Amino acid sequence: MTRSAQLLTLRSEIIIDATRSSLPLEQFQNECLRPILKFQNNLIIALFKAQIQAAEIPAKSAALENFVKLRMQKDIALRNVLVGLVLALLTEEELPFYLDHKSDLNKRIVGMLCQRIADQI
Numbered sequence: 001m002t003r004s005a006q007l008l009t010l011r012s013e014i015i016i017d018a019t020r021s022s023l024p025l026e027q028f029q030n031e032c033l034r035p036i037l038k039f040q041n042n043l044i045i046a047l048f049k050a051q052i053q054a055a056e057i058p059a060k061s062a063a064l065e066n067f068v069k070l071r072m073q074k075d076i077a078l079r080n081v082l083v084g085l086v087l088a089l090l091t092e093e094e095l096p097f098y099l100d101h102k103s104d105l106n107k108r109i110v111g112m113l114c115q116r117i118a119d120q121i
Helices: 003-010 024-039 041-051 061-074 076-087 095-100 102-120
Strands: none
Touching: 024 041, 024 076, 024 095, 024 102, 041 061, 041 076, 041 102, 061 076, 061 102, 076 102, 095 102
């Protein structure tokens, strides 16, 4: 079994509205990035918590979302590691699409990471 086939078997199935026509970036996000984020969820949350041990975490939802976004903006190393956790599970076939749309996809990845982290810490 190839690396790509093994990676695809690890991914959870994400239910999406198949009747809606998606742009290629949105389709890549739904078919590739979201399943990877779901698979890596526990590792993402544990890593983020370990990096903010000394920080005072706000209790309110809106303040927490802002805290996570600011942390991701200011701590470039943490953001790069978290994005790397996602990119490491791309298949060889998905990598060229990612490289062609790196800037837009990184924004989507960081946005999804922020939302996922804020919802779970």
